[in-house]
Amino acid sequence: MPSSEPLLQVRGLQGCYGPVRVLHGVDLDIAAGELVALVGANGAGKTTLLRILSGLHRASAGQIRLDGADIGRLPPHRIVAAGICQVPEGRQVFAPLSVSDNLRLGGYAQRRDPAWLERRLRFVYDLFPILAERHAQLAGTLSGGQQQMLAIGRALLGRPRLLLLDEPSMGLAPLLVEEILRVIGELNRQGVTILLVEQNARAALSIAHRGYVLETGRVALAAPAATLLADEGVKRAYLGY
Amino acid sequence: MWDQILQFLLTGITLGSTYALVALGFAIIYNASDVVNLAQGEFVMLGAMSAIALSAGQGLPLPLAILLAVLLTLVVGLMLQRFAIAPAKGITVVGTIIITIGASIFLRGLALLLWGKDIQALPHFSGETPLRWGDLTLLPQSLWVMGGTALLVLGVQLFFNRTLLGKAILACSCNKTAAQLVGINVGRMLLVAYGLSALLGAMAGVLVTPITYTSYDAGIMLGLKGFAAAVLGGMGNPMGAVAGGLLLGLLESLAAGLISSGYKDAIAFIILLLVLFLRPSGLFGRAVSERV
Secondary structure (H helix, E strand, C coil): CCCCCEEEEEEEEEEEECCEEEEEEEEEEEECCCEEEEECCCCCCHHHHHHHHCCCCCCCEEEEEECCEECCCCCHHHHHHHCEEEECCCCCCCCCCEHHHHHHHHCHHHCCCHHHHHHHHHHHHHHCHHHHHCCCCEHHHCCHHHHHHHHHHHHHCCCCCEEEEECCCCCCCHHHHHHHHHHHHHHHHCCCEEEEEECCHHHHHHHCCEEEEEECCEEEEEEEHHHHHHCHHHHHHHHCC | CHHHHHHHHHHHHHHHHHHHHHHHHHHHHHHHHCCCCCCHHHHHHHHHHHHHHHHHHCCCCHHHHHHHHHHHHHHHHHHHHHHHHHHHCCCCHHHHHHHHHHHHHHHHHHHHHHHCCCCECCCCCCCCCCEEECCEEECHHHHHHHHHHHHHHHHHHHHHHHCHHHHHHHHHHHCHHHHHHCCCCHHHHHHHHHHHHHHHHHHHHHHHHHHHCECCCHHHHHHHHHHHHHHHHCCCCHHHHHHHHHHHHHHHHHHHHHCCHHHHHHHHHHHHHHHHHHCCCCCCCCCHHHCC
8 A cells, every 4th residue: 555655745835825824834745545634623724735736726835746746836737637636625516517517527637538538437427326327417406415426526537646535525414424435435445546635534534544634734743544543632622522 | 560570570680690699709708707808899890891801902702801801800819818818817807807998999999000990891792682572671691690690609509518628618617616626727718718709709790791881990889789688698698698689689670660770779778778777697697696
C-alpha cells in the first residue's frame, strides 16, 4: 500500500482570502494507493486546501507536487488533466443536464479517449446502478444521496490519480452515509488514491489508512487512522466522547 | 382584412427571424457568463456592411463575399472576448457589460470610418420579383431569412443538445466551479460563446439586409430589439429567445399595419418594459431563484 515516494507532496502551503490567512503552512503527503482522511472543525481550512489543490484558489506560498511535478501554478483544467479530480462540497452536479450528460462532462478531460470513457462509464453504472436506471433524468431532480453518487461518478470519469472528496456525507441520512463510505473504501481497494475531507471524523477515520487533523489552518496531528481514533484529544474534540 | 393580417404576419415573421438570431446571440453569451453583450447588434451591422464592401466594393461574387463577411465578424467576436473581455478577469458582470458598450461604440466608429454614413443595401439573393398567392406577396429574400434562421436555430439547438462542447458551455453556465473541476477550460468556452454569437449576428445581418438595408449605426436598434426579444423570451433561454424574437417581429408588424408605422419601434420597448414590470423572468424563463 503506502509506498515511499509520495504521489502528492504539499509543503508549507499558505492560503489567504484577501488579508485573512486561512492556511498557515500546511505539509501533507499522500502515497499512491492510500486513503487519507483530513478532519477538522468548520473553518479549519479544509475546503480552502482542496480549492488550492484543484487550482480554484491560488496559494500565497508553498509547493504542491504531483508525482514530483510542480502543479501549484496550473489552472484548474490542467490540474484535472494531470489527474487530480475533486468531488466538491455540496455535490454541485449540473442540475439542468441529464445524469448521463453529467457523467460525460466528467470525462471532458479524457474526451480524446472514447474507448476508455465507455469502459469507465460502464464501471460507474455498475458501481451505482441507480444512476444507470436514471441516466436520462435531470440531475437536479435526483435525491441528495443520488446526487452524491453522481458527483463521485462524474469525478471518476476524469481518470483521477488522486481523488479529492469534500464532505461527501454532508446532509445525507445515516444509511446513505454508510453506503457512500463503503463505496469510497471499495474504490480505494481498487487502487484509487483518495483524500477524504470530512467533518464526520469518526466515519472518515474508520475507513482511512492515515489521518490529518487540521486546526485553524495548521496540521495539529498526523498519524495512522487507528491511532487518531484512539487519541484522547481527538476523541474529545472531534469524535464526541 | 384577413389577407392584410396574413400579410402582416408574413412580414412579422421575416422581421422576427432577425430579432430571433440577435436574441439567440444574447442568450448564448448570457448563459455562458451572465453578461449581456451590448455589442451584439454591431455583429449584425458588421456582417452586413462587410458583405456589402466585399461584394459591391471589391467585386467578389455574393456567396464568397457573404462567407468572408461572416468569417470576419466571427473573428471580431473572438477578438472582442480575447482582447477586451478576457484581460478584465475578475471584473464584475456590470463592468464587463460596460466593456461591451465600449466595444460597440468602437465597432460603430470603425464602420463609420471605413464605409461612411450612407445607408447601403445588399443585393437580393434570388431576385426581387415577389411571389404571389392571391393578394399575398412575399419577397424571395423573406424565404431566405426564414429558412436561414430555421437552419441556424436548429444548428444551435443540435450544438447544445448533442455535442460535448455545447454541453460544456451549458455546464459553465449552470456551475462554473463544477465545470472547472471536470477539466473544462472556462475561458475557452467563453471564446466559443462569443464566436458563436458573432456568427449568428453576422448571418442575421447578411440575410436581412437586402430587405431592410443597413448603415454604420444600424446595430443600435437591432441590438436593442434583440435584447428586448431575449428578455421577452426569458434571458438565458435560447429557444425562448427565438420565440421572443418571432413574437416581437409579429407584434411590430401588426402594430405598424393596424395602428401606425410610426409606433413600430416603440412596440419593442413597451413590451420590454411590460415584461420587466410583470414577468421579469420572461415568458419562457426559469425562475430567478433557480440560478444559484
